[in-house]
Amino acid sequence: MAGFDSPHILIFLLIIPLIYYLHNKVRIQKKNEAIKFSNLAFIKSALGDTKKSKRDIHLFYLSLLTIGLMIIGFANPHIPLEQTKEGVSVVLVMDVSGSMQAEDYAPSRLEAAKSSAEILINSLKSKDYAGIVTFESGATTAAYLSPDKEKVIEKLHNIAQKDGSTAIGDGLSLGIDMASSIPNMKKIIILISDGVNNAGYISPEEAIQYAKANNIQVYTIGMGSNSQVLLGYDWFGNPQYAELDEATLQTIAESTGGKYFKSIDDKTLDEIYRNIGENIKRDKEETNIKDWFFFAAFLTLLIQMYYRYGKGRILQ
Numbered sequence: 437m438a439g440f441d442s443p444h445i446l447i448f449l450l451i452i453p454l455i456y457y458l459h460n461k462v463r464i465q466k467k468n469e470a471i472k473f474s475n476l477a478f479i480k481s482a483l484g485d486t487k488k489s490k491r492d493i494h495l496f497y498l499s500l501l502t503i504g505l506m507i508i509g510f511a512n513p514h515i516p517l518e519q520t521k522e523g524v525s526v527v528l529v530m531d532v533s534g535s536m537q538a539e540d541y542a543p544s545r546l547e548a549a550k551s552s553a554e555i556l557i558n559s560l561k562s563k564d565y566a567g568i569v570t571f572e573s574g575a576t577t578a579a580y581l582s583p584d585k586e587k588v589i590e591k592l593h594n595i596a597q598k599d600g601s602t603a604i605g606d607g608l609s610l611g612i613d614m615a616s617s618i619p620n621m622k623k624i625i626i627l628i629s630d631g632v633n634n635a636g637y638i639s640p641e642e643a644i645q646y647a648k649a650n651n652i653q654v655y656t657i658g659m660g661s662n663s664q665v666l667l668g669y670d671w672f673g674n675p676q677y678a679e680l681d682e683a684t685l686q687t688i689a690e691s692t693g694g695k696y697f698k699s700i701d702d703k704t705l706d707e708i709y710r711n712i713g714e715n716i717k718r719d720k721e722e723t724n725i726k727d728w729f730f731f732a733a734f735l736t737l738l739i740q741m742y743y744r745y746g747k748g749r750i751l752q
Contacts, residue, residue, distance in 0.1 A: 441512035441724070448507045452500050459496060495743055502736045509729035523563030524622045524716055525581055528553050529611040531629040532595060533572040533602045535679075536659075538630070541702045545659055546597050548702040549628055552709040553592055556626070557585050559713030565621070567614045568592060571607025572600030573635045581614050603636025604629055604684065608643040608654070616650050623652040624716060626709075627688065630659035632681040640684050647692045654692040655712055656685040659699050 440446065530549060541548035557566050566588045567581035579591035608627055615623040625647070633640050647654055660680040682698065689696040697712075699705040 439514060441514065443511060445507060445511040449504060451507075452504055455500065455503075491743060495740055498736050498740045498743070502733045502740070505729045505733035505736065509726040509733065512724055512726050513729065514724045523561060523565060523583075524624060525565045525567070525615050525618055526556075526560060526716070527567045527569060527581065527611045527615045527623075527625045528556070528592075529569045529571065529607045529625055529627040530578075530595065531572070531602060531604075531607070531631060531659075532570045532598045533631055534599045535602070535631045537597050541659070541705070544597070545630055546595070548705055549659065550592055550595060552702070552705040553628075554589055555706055556709040556713045557589055557592070559710065560585060560716075565618060568595070569607055569611045569614060570595055570598075571603050571610070571636075572598040574600070574603055575606040575610040575636070577610065577614065581617055601635035602629065602631035602633055603638075604631075604633040604688075605638035605640045605643040606636035608640065608688065609638045609646055612643070612646050612650055612652055615652055623650065624694075625652055625654045626657065626712060627654060627685070628657040628659060629685065630680055632679050633684060640688060644688055644691045647688075652692060653694045654688050655694040655697070656689045657697045657699055657705070657708055658682050658685050659705065 530546075530553070532546060536544070536546040536549070538545050553568075560566055563583065565581045565583050566579070566585055568577070568579040568588065568591060570576055570578045578595050579588045582588055604627070607629075608625065611625045611627065615625055638646075658680050660682075682696070686696045688694070697708045699708055
């Protein structure tokens, strides 16, 4: 929204109607005195010729306009623009637990997630920052928040498969810490997982409250297939399947103002990341426009000088 940094200064605008009132009062008084003396020469002197009178009125109004523009300028007005100068902080929180080695995505879920994440990072603008957090039984930083997209992508390529469980709450919390490390920037987290939270110290519910407290928007992506994916067998020979907790990922997204996406193969995953990158909303920037008003005041001053001393100037 448009506004003023020093709105109290606008009270001085009340001077303008006061000056206008006093000016009219003096003019009326001058006319009345001229009529009272009933002297034709005095009346002409008091009222002046029509052309000069109109010019004097124009000069008076220009003076009021100059004063008004300068007062508004001193109040430091600002309006919103389309982008923030600082850009957006985007943190990728990636699941690297044992289930991400499933091969229903080519060549594996993790490798497909890394390839799709690269699409997102490349879609970011020059002033945006990107960082990566990985999680399994715990969470760790894979790439610190940086505007250097090539370095972040290099770190992305180096992410390796782990065999641990799934600590969604820990991963999201570390992502929040990273996103909050640079102030005065919009913060977005993109969390991708294919499992159920079954490890870590921080629950997804606690991480949600942490994200809301820091005004961070979280997009979540659930990786899975239309059919069950066999991961292996336990010690007793029972089959182990990949499980996706869509309800938790949906709750995280909805509670933080983000959106949940379901991916069923590497093609849909690419499209999801591409859409997120293209649709990141950037906060409007409050930009000070006081110089516009000072420049306008300067122009009105030049116009007054032209009226007084330029072509067809008033001869006293």
